[in-house]
Amino acid sequence: MNDESRSTKFLKDYAPPDYLIKDVSLDVTLAPKGARIASLLSIEPNSSTVAGTPLVLDGDALRLESIALNGDDLEANRYTVTPGKLTITNPPVGPFTLDIVTLCDPEANTELSGLYLSNGTYCTQCEPEGFRRITYFVDRPDVLATYTVRIEADRETAPVLLSNGNPVESGAIEGTGRHYAVWHDPHPKPSYLFALVGGNLASIHDSFTTASGREVALGIYVEPGKEDRCDWAMESLKRAMRWDEERFGLEYDLDVFNIVAVSDFNMGAMENKGLNIFNDKLVLARPDTASDADYTSIESVIAHEYFHNWTGNRVTCRDWFQLCLKEGLTVFRDQEFTGDVRMGPVMRILTARLLKARQFPEDAGPLSHPVRPASYIEINNFYTATVYEKGAELCRMLQTLLGQDAFRNGIALYFERHDGEAATVENFVNAMADASGRDLSQFMRWYTQAGTPEIACSLDYDPHAKTARLRVNQVVPPTPGQGSKEPMHIPLKVGLIGANGDELPLKLKGELVPDGLLEVTEREQVFEFEDIPAPPTPSILRDFSAPVRVTTSLKPEQIEFLMIHDSDPFNRWQAAQTYATDLIASARGTGSTSARSARPRPAALRKAWSRPCATETLAPTYRAETLKLPSESDIARELGRNVDTDAILTARDTLRTNVSAAMADTLSEIYDTTATDGAFSPDPDSAGLRALRNAALDLMSATGTDEATDRALRHYRDATNMTDAITALSILSQIPSAARDEALADFYARWQDDPLVLDKWFAVQARAARPDSVETVHELLSHPKFSLKNPNRVRALIGSFAMANPSGFNRADGAGYRFLADQALKIDGFNPHVAARLLGAFESWKTLEPRRQALARAALQDLARQELSTDAYEIVTKTLG
Ligand code: ARG
Ligand code: ZN
16 A cells, blocks of 8 residues: 555646657467566657656556667666656657566456456456556556557467457467457547457357448357347347437447456446446346346446447546546436437436435435545545436436537537547536537536535415416535535426316416426526416426425325326326325334324325326336335435434335235236236336336235235246346245245255356345344355355345345444445455445445444444555545544
């Protein structure tokens, strides 16, 4: 650990690089111990660099073999090697070359950053700072170079050799059992987009013809035996390529596009130019091994990484503070894609729910940071829900404010200006402003001010003037390092609904308001709607038009009214969630002061729920969503303080049981009429029916009767696809019974040799809300199929427990906190990135009731006393606050 790695880096300190690297030629010789990298760099000083300025290259875990400048060995007094750096003390004034030979050890690379071995396959992960673990380099995203890569390896164990760009040549090296391949990438790129792969991989191939007629060869490479699980990923890729042409006019720009799936991967996937590398969980799918949720996430992540080819690769980030420039925009693009090809209006429910579940707590806690952070210790800790999901919301708000056409023009202008460059958030927002003629200076605050804005709305009706006055107040709460905030520019979509359920036209000062879109820019604003014949019910933040929290003074009857009449699908769903949240949160013991009861009469529940979930004209996917009650974490978040996870669990179970009983007839009718037979198809309509049927089954099981358990077991036994099987298994795993044991044993027997499927088996058990779940998870740690070294396994067991089992993780005796701290500490010893992610589970500890808070603090303090990686150190110290 060198001191520099623990220092804070600031955006305000950005300075252009002293030296540019224009061209890179790599010669990589792969061998398990000691891969050898010979690198030839064409370097020139930047325009403002003073002659004699030392050239500082980054390097980590490398052994330097030799170094030559302009072809001559460099004398020892002309360079120094220090931890993390190689410094050339007095480089020539003009352009020059460096030849550097280094060794690295892929087999010992447990951090999975740089060049490593995954199940015998050589692969790389360079974002954000992994390239320096392959060779010495100016490893920052504003240094863009063209690359030529020659890879040499054993022919038998590594018949497949891939890198970025287009293939140039390949062949055997006579008499050695070795072979080589050469790749050339003509597009200048930053080092974090470099990739190479070498291994014994099976593949499927297809092709795509771009709008302008370029023929692109597509390949997906996987471990042998898994070729039959690649078709969905290939179809998804082709859909994404077409969609980007149609929606944004963006075409692919190389002759080949390859995807490689590996089983050891820290994150989801990586957009390396022309050679995306994926966690195999996000590639492999077959009806019996992957659920509809898996199919959906594969489709969206394949699209996400492909879309990066323009938003991220052709235009990249000037520095890592600008990460949202590529990630927020690309998430926005993949959300639009998934909405178009699969989810329709339900997409907004899914994206908003994810944002609220993952980003709102981050923004409300000690790790809160702006979408564009102003400082960091370890950039790996900033691949966050704020940068990704809130970053996507900022792009969506721009589209809402500007309109889809002007937004598309803004994207086009951004590429016109910055293609081939490393850009900033300002560059992006300026392109949007110039393309639309709008002033977006206040909008920029979304990138710099952390915290979720709170919007309070109240509506007054004036029967004489026939006006409805909507008063809107906005507050951006203080966050660490940001005490006071300026008001935001907020697109707020609203509607007013008449007593008979009709939409009322919205008129302000004689003008109709298009799409009900109001622009809130001040701390307090009043909108006076004219010609409103009678008191209306307001529908606020339609389509979740901004990432904000809204409070209204709606009465329960008005919320029920919206559940039935709101024409905005998002808000109709939101009304049902609010209705349920209020009921659960107001139950005794959850810490709320409200006196309402969690036991409303069955007739009231039936009335409230049957319309949204039973209406046959609504899409099944939508109806399925309305059957899902808010999660325990949703309730905890709404309460915001003094959280007692056991009380929440009890109150939620009570409401679920009551809704289940009140809706019994409707639910069993849905269950019976949505059964499908015939072959599995992942298409949206079939998936929607399965979602509805499984949501009905899940709610029916809330009664906990023998009949319900039997039904779930039958569902498990009859399942002909993973979606149905895993739904039943997850229901059963909550109910200690012979049925649970049978299903878990059966699932294990069938899938014990299939790591991705077995992860589901670990995860359902880790998520089951049981008093003994800490012990269960602890026992599973020593299961022969478990390994701390594989990130997917760790996330399935430890991650599911910490992030998706609130009552287990927050057990009143603190056992959950100690468990997580112990495991994270062990993992931190060899993979800091994965450890730091797990520790994110502590982010909301300050909202807990005092006893749990003290136990969580103790666990964190205990960690803070240990020897931690930079990654874990930053999370632990900032979380403690
Ligand atoms: N750029 C990748 C994406 O598509 C994420 C890679 C992050 N990797 C990391 N080690 N932090 O979102
Ligand atoms: Zn991304």
